[in-house]
Structure formats: C-alpha cells, structure tokens
Amino acid sequence: MSRPFAEVIGDPITQSKSPLIHGFWLRALGLEGDYRRAHVTADALAHYVAERRIDAEWRGCNVTIPHKLAVMELVEDPGDIRGTIGAMNTVIRQKDGALIGTNTDAAGFYAPLAELDLAGAPVAVVGAGGAARAVLFALARANVGYVTILNRSPLKAMGLLATFGLKGEVVALDAPLPPAALLVNSSSLGMTGQPPLDLDLSPLPDDAIVYDLVYAPLQTGLLKAAAARGLDTVDGLDMLIGQAALAFELFFGAAPPEGRDDELRALLTA
Numbered sequence: 001m002s003r004p005f006a007e008v009i010g011d012p013i014t015q016s017k018s019p020l021i022h023g024f025w026l027r028a029l030g031l032e033g034d035y036r037r038a039h040v041t042a043d044a045l046a047h048y049v050a051e052r053r054i055d056a057e058w059r060g061c062n063v064t065i066p067h068k069l070a071v072m073e074l075v076e077d078p079g080d081i082r083g084t085i086g087a088m089n090t091v092i093r094q095k096d097g098a099l100i101g102t103n104t105d106a107a108g109f110y111a112p113l114a115e116l117d118l119a120g121a122p123v124a125v126v127g128a129g130g131a132a133r134a135v136l137f138a139l140a141r142a143n144v145g146y147v148t149i150l151n152r153s154p155l156k157a158m159g160l161l162a163t164f165g166l167k168g169e170v171v172a173l174d175a176p177l178p179p180a181a182l183l184v185n186s187s188s189l190g191m192t193g194q195p196p197l198d199l200d201l202s203p204l205p206d207d208a209i210v211y212d213l214v215y216a217p218l219q220t221g222l223l224k225a226a227a228a229r230g231l232d233t234v235d236g237l238d239m240l241i242g243q244a245a246l247a248f249e250l251f252f253g254a255a256p257p258e259g260r261d262d263e264l265r266a267l268l269t270a
Ligand code: NAP
Pocket: 065, 105, 108, 126, 127, 128, 129, 130, 131, 132, 151, 152, 153, 156, 186, 187, 188, 189, 191, 194, 195, 213, 214, 215, 236, 237, 239, 240, 241, 243
C-alpha cells in the first residue's frame, strides 16, 4: 500500500543525514509516512520533478548540491525566493499538483543566533556558494554591520554583498580576519574530503561566536581552534536540524516533537 513520502535529492546523496532526521521525527510522532534519499543527477532533474508532480503520495523534497539553483526554474515561487535568497532547498507539492519552492536554510541558520542582538555588529563569512546566500540573507535581515567575506572567487562574493545590500568587503581566504563578533564558515572547507580551513582566530574578540555550517565532521578544525581560544561555538547540526524542522512541518503537517534534540543529535553523531 502506498503511503505519503518526502525525500532528499542531490548528487551525490548517500552522505545526506536528512533521512535520519525526518525518519526519527516520523517514528517519534507515530506518523504514517516515509522520508527517502533519491540520487538525481543534473541531467535528470527536470524529469524527476515532472514525475513526482503527478504522484499524489509525494509531499515534496529537500534539495541539496547541485540542484539548489536549477530547481528554481522548475517550480512556483510565491515567496520570491529567486529574487531574495536566490537558492531553494525545499519543494512542497500542493494537493492540486502545484509545486512550491522555498528555502528553510536561512531560518535554520539563524535559529541558534535568534537571542543575540547582531544589529550593527561586524561579521565575517567564509564562502560565497548556496549556503552563503542563505547566511547573508539572514544576516542582512538581522541588520548586521560591516561584512567581510573570505572567498576563493572574489567576484562571486562581491556580487553577494550587492545582492543582499550589505556594506563590506571581499578578501582572500588567507587574509587576516577582522575583529568580527561572529565568524561563519559557509564554505565546504573543513568538510571530510575537502581541504582544511586554516584561519588565525587571534583577531576575534573574546566574546566572538564561531559558527561552522560543516557537519561532517561535526567538530571541525575551525570549531576546535575556536574552543581552544575559549570562544562560543555553534556547529552545523543546529542548522541542519533547524532547516529540517521547518521542512518537516511543510511535508507532514506536524511540528517535530519537542525536547528530543539531544536524542536526535546522538543518533546523527553515532
Ligand atoms: P557550494 O554552493 O558548492 O559552495 C561551496 C563554497 O566553498 C564556495 O564558496 C567555494 O568557493 C568554496 N570552496 C569549495 N571548495 C573550495 C576549495 N577547494 N578551496 C577554496 N574554497 C572552496 O556549497 P554550499 O551548498 O554552499 O555548501 C557549503 C557547505 O555548507 C558544505 O559543507 C555543506 O555541507 C554546508 N551546509 C550545511 C548546512 C547545514 O544545515 N548545516 C546547510 C547547507 C550547506 P568558490 O566560490 O570560490 O567556488
């Protein structure tokens, strides 16, 4: 018998932790439904979307590398994600077959920072890819001050400052850090299989926060160096769980269970 399902699509996809997260919540709530992994190459994306659009059991999908930009051309965009964040990570199927694209990364990223007042605060962001777009969108909404982007491709990063109306500059990856209140790594550097992110954290003030979006490994070299300096840190699982929680509610119509994050983190790091 068929039952409602959602999935995560990407290429590669075996590394995705989304099935573990959504599966944990489905079981915890006793909801009928599945959350799967689908390997979809760039060439097959349009076919995948057309096929799922006519499947009434399909609630939607999360979208990961390399489809976050391409999928915007294939779905409806009532929230103007194209004109704002510029990358989609979630597609929801309406009962009539309409597909709505959205982005839960920005809110997921910001959730662990929500209690802070970042207005006017100088921040530094490493990276200028899809994740950086969500980060910069959220930081612009928080009215942060001067933004220093460290990125391999400077032009791309300059474009993002302009897109999000941020005052700041772009510097090379090996430039000295500014005295930022918040340092975010939104690049792939430090991820398993990628080069390390070697930053000298000494210019950061003692109350700075270091936030790494990379969650494989969870304790990245950057977070270890920040902890060694006594700085507060936020790891990539906070954002991963935060963005998944918003998507889960959109797919399955129920909020994830409360008070189970420690159990979920243990499952994700086992
Ligand atoms: P992306 O669009 O491919 O962007 C990758 C970024 O990393 C770009 O800025 C790229 O620089 C830089 N980069 C990659 N390889 C590099 C290298 N060898 N040397 C220097 N710079 C390099 O990827 P993304 O979607 O933004 O994802 C970036 C990271 O964030 C990944 O580790 C992903 O797992 C993580 N992420 C985590 C969450 C979460 O929920 N925790 C959510 C989304 C993403 P160029 O601009 O020069 O190409």
